[in-house]
Amino acid sequence: MPQPVADPGRLIVLNKDEHTVMFVGCASGDVLATIEVARDPHEVVVTPDGSISYVVSSVGERVAVIDNGSMTVRETFTHPEFAFPHHVDFDTDGNLWLASTLANKVFVFSRPDHAPLAVIPTGQHSSHMLAFTPDRSRVYVPNIRSNSLTLIDVAERRVLRHVLVGKGPEGVAVHPGGEFLYVAAQHEDVVQVISTKTHELIARESVGSMPVRMAFSPDGRYAFVPNRYSKDLSVIDTDRHREVKRIPIGIWPGGVVFEPSGRYAYVANNKTNDVSVIDVASLWEAARYRVGIHPDGIGYVPA
Secondary structure: OOOOOOOOOEEEEEEOOOOEEEEEEOOOOOEEEEEEOOOOEEEEEEOOOOOEEEEEEOOOOEEEEEEOOOOEEEEEEOOOOOOOEEEEEEOOOOOEEEEEOOOOEEEEEOOOOOOEEEEEEOOOOOEOOOEEOOOOOEEEEEEOOOOEEEEEEOOOOEEEEEEEOOOOEEEEEEOOOOOEEEEEEOOOOEEEEEEOOOOOEEEEEEOOOOEOOOEEOOOOOEEEEEEOOOOEEEEEEOOOOEEEEEEEOOOOEEEEEEOOOOOEEEEEEOOOOEEEEEEOOOOEEEEEEEOOOOEEEEEEEOO
16 A cells, blocks of 8 residues: 655656656655656756756757756757767766767766867767766766776766676666676676776676666665566665565666655656655555656656
8 A cells, every 4th residue: 555755855757758847746746847848858867956957858859957946947958969868967066967879979068058068979889877986086888789888087078998798788876885886787687796996797686677777775775776677676785786675666667766865766667657656664665656658767856
């Protein structure tokens, strides 16, 4: 049975097939606002102060700057070299980094003027996501068709090396402790644990079918891995690098985000058009919230 959700924050959910962004109350599941954006919104990042969200529309090749207070679009911008722009995140200076999947490039934009600062070719294929180290000095980019990670020096904005990994790497995250990263090889149904110092393989753990995303709990205890085809969420104990539970959720789970205290995590289910609320203490689904058509990218806006 659904359980009360004690979270005063809001979710920002991207509905790919209706080209909208929804703000959803975490405690109630109520849709607070629906905003139209460019075609096929895929990924979102929220500024550290919670005031602004950046939403990337991959087919529309635009980035929407959303005011989280008024829940409206402030402006949009693009770049002539975009080709299926995808994941976004910030460096320590507040600059916006963006991985463009078909361009095989990483873009850096200043804020708040969104002027282009750098374009960094990865030299790989299907450069899809970004995973910064905790100190934000380096960033890893998984290249799905090259079966590799590209490591970039953030200050120098240059490629340091490529690391070969499993087949179809997509979901990737660096542990909050900084000593290792997890990468999900979606075509092998495994998570690889890789040292950030030597880039050698530490462990390899089987998960569900087609793992596509990766997120560590704020305390670093767990990694949550949504598995698209098996319709579940793998929970990995990071002390042992072992899957300790597989939680049934919706069909085609995608984006996953923890709220800052780590009490809840939220997973967007692409084909059931809803969001699973995961109680982290019990490792079970506490509630399910209805959203738009084909939700995928998901972010958290604190109260």
